[in-house]
Amino acid sequence: MKTIIAGCGKVGSTLAEQLNREGHDITLIDVNRTALEKASSSYDVIGIVGNGISYSVQSEAGIEDADLFIAVTDSDEINLLSCLIAKKAGNCKTIARVRNPIYDNETAFLRNELGISMIINPEMAAAREIGRLVLFPSAIEIDTFARGRVELLKIQIPKDSVLHQLHIFELVEKLRCDVLICAVEREDAVIIPDGNFVLQELDTISFVASPKQTYNFFKKIGIKTTSIKHCMIVGGGKIAYHLAKQLLGLGLHVKIVERDRARCEELSILLPDAVIIQGDGTNETLLQEEGIEYAECFVSLTDVDEENILLSLYVASCSKAKIVTKINRISFTEIIAHLNLGSIICPKNITAEYILQYVRAMQNSMGSNIETLYRIVNDKVEALAFNIKKDSPIIGKTFDKLSLKSNLLICSIIRKGKTITPRGQDMIMVGDQVIVVTTNSGLKDICDILR
Known part of the structure; x- marks a missing residue:
């Protein structure tokens, strides 16, 4: 997908790095030649020196053929105006970073009347993320899939926990908790565990579950679930x-x-x-x-x-x-x-992640079946949600018949609003959303989970 980014600051360079890693054709626009040279030498991007509100600069960047224009300069007004010009010049999707609180109540007007596809306020997005953590105080990190139906949480196993020396396959039998532990951090190692993996106190674990099962899991292992006042x-x-x-x-x-x-x-x-x-x-x-x-x-x-x-x-x-x-x-x-x-x-990473989720949704409508992607455990692990389409060759095959790549775990299936923790005899069907966690980077299609 051809993407133009106006602004090569913290957010712009982070977006360029992430989108380049995911195979996008990136062009960066900025008035700072040094910043562009640094980005061009670090990632496979084209840098153009100029102002994003200039039609001639946007034309040089290839706005007529662009799929997406992202404006993340330090000026709200430059971001909004450059998106308007891009919309007229290229008829592409546009995203503007807008930080001034005076625009907080005007985002609907800016989207509906001016045709800006997405408006992101970094401070408001960061506050929203912090608010989720405050309301779920035992979690170190919280990410969501399928509009909140499934959560990916990260916690540290306390000392003297019932999880200490417990095999993962014993979770359902002994604790009767429908959760799936998908990553374990132990000292400097990151492990995608199988059922025979033995947990230890002070391990940091990432697990997938529905909100109801998360609450049940925390209650069973003695972690505080009361909200903060x-x-x-x-x-x-x-x-x-x-x-x-x-x-x-x-x-x-x-x-x-x-x-x-x-x-x-x-x-x-x-x-x-x-x-x-x-x-x-x-x-x-x-x-x-x-x-x-x-x-x-x-x-x-x-x-x-x-x-x-x-x-x-x-x-x-x-x-x-x-x-x-x-x-x-x-x-x-x-x-x-x-x-x-x-x-x-990290506000710049949160802003970039919100924009990346929109980009992936665009890709999904253009043929890719990645709906959501999070990088967790200091970017060492990817958690992806795939939408399953009718032509996928893995449809109708039970999991025990699939030859999956190593260091990869199918964590959850969302089917018609229901959350399923997959077992050996379960299978993937058309319309499912499948959540996968892996240390293998670069997965672009659900078929990439196979050897």
């Missing part, structure tokens, strides 16, 4: 505003610590039900005065990654709070993964 946020930026608004609407008590007095006054008006505290969130005395040791949830959202990391490490050392850490620059990922930072949120 109080949340403390350090940093009063846009993500904090969207998150607080969301949590207050769900009946939670929210406390925000922010340095800037003018921003505190603004938040007091925007969020009258929240407690706004002017102060330095990295001040240990202030945090103790605000009862950090009794906190149920702590979210570090300052603009400085190092502050967020240190804050989360401190809170982890003195409380049992659910911790969420915002990190903008994903460097030294192996080191960060071993720190006790709770759930890590």
Whole structure:
């Protein structure tokens, strides 16, 4: 699929990398020649120096033949205008990144009247992801398939858990839980387990289940399922505003610590039900005065990654709070993964993932049968959802007759709204959505699961 991306910043370069990895024909537009040269040398993309709102620049990029135009520059107005020009010049699908809250209530108009296919607000998307983690505090990560019918969750097995020294095939028999463990992280190893795999305490596991079965599984293994009532946020930026608004609407008590007095006054008006505290969130005395040791949830959202990391490490050392850490620059990922930072949120990756899901849905309508794709376990494992079409050669064959690739697991089948955990005698049928987890990258069709 031919895709043009205007903006070669954090989101634009992340999108270029991911889409290039998935085989798309990518052209990048940016006024920064150095950024384009860096991207062109790292990925197989074409770079064009210029402004995305220029018709001549878009023409040079091949807008007349493009399937998709994505605008992710630092300016909302440039993104919106460049999408309008692209729509007129190429009649392609368009996606705009729009961050200013004044557009929050106008997205329907922008889509319906101006013809922009998708509008993404990075801060609102990040707040939505954090909100899901706050409402399910035991999970490190949560992804969803089939409009929420199936969840992919990541947790760490606690010490003295009933899962310790348990074979995976014993889960159904002993715990009567219809879940499927699809990835295990043990020290530096990542394993796609079979039924004979033995779990150990402190393993980090990713599993697939329906929301009802997830709750049942957590209850059986003694993991907290009660929802959080109080949340403390350090940093009063846009993500904090969207998150607080969301949590207050769900009946939670929210406390925000922010340095800037003018921003505190603004938040007091925007969020009258929240407690706004002017102060330095990295001040240990202030945090103790605000009862950090009794906190149920702590979210570090300052603009400085190092502050967020240190804050989360401190809170982890003195409380049992659910911790969420915002990190903008994903460097030294192996080191960060071993720190006790709770759930890590990277806004640029969330924005890119939302856009990628739209792109994959476009591909699905153009012939591909990938509906959703997540990269989990530090990008070492892929979780994919395939839509099964009538011409697929794997239809009607039982799983015990399929010769599947190694390091690959069929986790779930969604059929007419019902979720099925597949066993040996189950089979795939037309119209199913099939969820696959694998360390093999580059799967583009359901047939690629076969040897």
